[in-house]
Amino acid sequence: xxxxxxxxxxxxxxxxxxxxxxxxxxxxxxxxxxxxxxxxxxxxxxxxxxxxxxxxxxxxxxxxxxxxxxxxxxxxxxxxxxxxxxxxxxxxxxxxxxxxxxxxxxxxxxxxxxxxxxxxxxxxxxxxxxxxxxxxxxxxxxxxxxxxxxxxxxxxxxxxxxxxxxxxxxxxxxxxxxxxxxxxxxxxxxxxxxxxxxxxxxxxxxxxxxxxxxxxxxxxxxxxxxxxxxxxxxxxxxxxxxxxxxxxx
Numbered sequence: 684x685x686x687x688x689x690x691x692x693x694x695x696x697x698x699x700x701x702x703x704x705x706x707x708x709x710x711x712x713x714x715x716x717x718x719x720x721x722x723x724x725x726x727x728x729x730x731x732x733x734x735x736x737x738x739x740x741x742x743x744x745x746x747x748x749x750x751x752x753x754x755x756x757x758x759x760x761x762x763x764x765x766x767x768x769x770x771x772x773x774x775x776x777x778x779x780x781x782x783x784x785x786x787x788x789x790x791x792x793x794x795x796x797x798x799x800x801x802x803x804x805x806x807x808x809x810x811x812x813x814x815x816x817x818x819x820x821x822x823x824x825x826x827x828x829x830x831x832x833x834x835x836x837x838x839x840x841x842x843x844x845x846x847x848x849x850x851x852x853x854x855x856x857x858x859x860x861x862x863x864x865x866x867x868x869x870x871x872x873x874x875x876x877x878x879x880x881x882x883x884x885x886x887x888x889x890x891x892x893x894x895x896x897x898x899x900x901x902x903x904x905x906x907x908x909x910x911x912x913x914x915x916x917x918x919x920x921x922x923x924x925x926x927x928x929x930x931x932x
Contacts, residue, residue, distance in 0.1 A: 684708040685755030690738060693720035696810060697760035699886035705729055712751050739779035744790035753798045759788040759809045764825030766929060777824050784828035789835060803847035808893045809836045811852045813906050816913045820926035840898035849896035853889045856906040
């Protein structure tokens with residue numbers, strides 16, 4: 684079935700995507716910075732290999748490229764966020780977020796896309812977010828990085844249309860994963876007290892979108908309505924709504 688690279692494979696949607704791809708018969712390359720977590724996952728899969736790389740470092744994508752020459756599927760699942768006013772954010776943390784969410788995703792796509800085009804087949808899945816469709820006060824950089832992922836993926840998808848290769852921006856809303864803890868978002872209005880879909884459920888949705896070759900896919904009726912609504916709500920009002928839901932409850 685070919686080789687599938689999954690970044691952010693140590694937890695959340697990344698690990699669930701790895702399980703699905705393994706079940707489909709792919710040789711799965713698990714990428715993250717936590718060797719122990721990757722090796723624990725690899726032991727539960729049929730055919731998986733671990734590549735330890737810190738995608739918060741500029742060298743990270745190139746370490747993956749050196750370890751894996753080509754891929755038939757690339758899942759850019761690594762990413763994280765932060766909650767709080769931008770002026771009080773940690774500069775190093777912000778830099779790492781931009782590196783993982785944008786730069787490493789872009790570089791990995793650049794490393795593997797040409798080979799896919801040459802072979803006339805391949806799939807790229809970039810995990811974006813419904814955050815990509817609006818500004819996000821109190822999560823300014825995270826929302827902006829996801830807007831980058833959406834725009835970048837849509838552009839690439841159009842460039843490669845008809846080549847046999849597809850690029851998909853998967854844009855989920857909030858779902859249960861380790862993201863909320865890392866971002867410090869556990870007590871915000873858009874998380875606290877909500878019943879959220881699981882990482883496993885979102886991975887199944889992402890797989891279906893990738894197989895169809897959707898350029899953009901937003902799972903869930905409520906999320907679809909919310910995204911559609913951003914086209915009609917005045918942007919000043921949209922910013923205020925976003926600011927409210929990202930504050931602590």
